[in-house]
Amino acid sequence: MNEGDPPVNYRQHIGGGCFVSVTTGFKCVDFRQFYVPYGDIEIKPTRKGIALRLAEWDQMRKVIDLIDSFYPALADNSSCYLTLDH
Numbered sequence: 001m002n003e004g005d006p007p008v009n010y011r012q013h014i015g016g017g018c019f020v021s022v023t024t025g026f027k028c029v030d031f032r033q034f035y036v037p038y039g040d041i042e043i044k045p046t047r048k049g050i051a052l053r054l055a056e057w058d059q060m061r062k063v064i065d066l067i068d069s070f071y072p073a074l075a076d077n078s079s080c081y082l083t084l085d086h
Contacts, residue, residue, distance in 0.1 A: 015079055018049075029057045 011021040014031075021030045032049030036042070052060060068075035 017043075026051070028053050 005024075007024040009023055011019050013019050017033050017035055019032060019034055021032070022028075023030075028051040030049060030051045032051075033046045034043040035046055037044055
């Protein structure tokens with residue numbers, strides 16, 4: 001994310017109350033648990049989560065690729081929320 005790039009506001013549900021998000025102004029990939037406060041309709045972030053700087057995210061992707069190459073069965077798995085019995 002460099003100056004002059006278009007604004008980014010991406011959030012993807014990854015299961016349970018957890019989301020991954022990338023937002024302009026924060027040079028990180030944020031994995032966080034969200035909740036809906038009583039009487040409200042908008043989800044709010046909790047303190048439960050981790051934010052990886054972009055360099056840390058790149059390193060994590062390399063480690064994931066390495067793990068996938070050693071354990072191909074793990075790479076072929078799908079997330080539980082994509083199955084009918086979730």
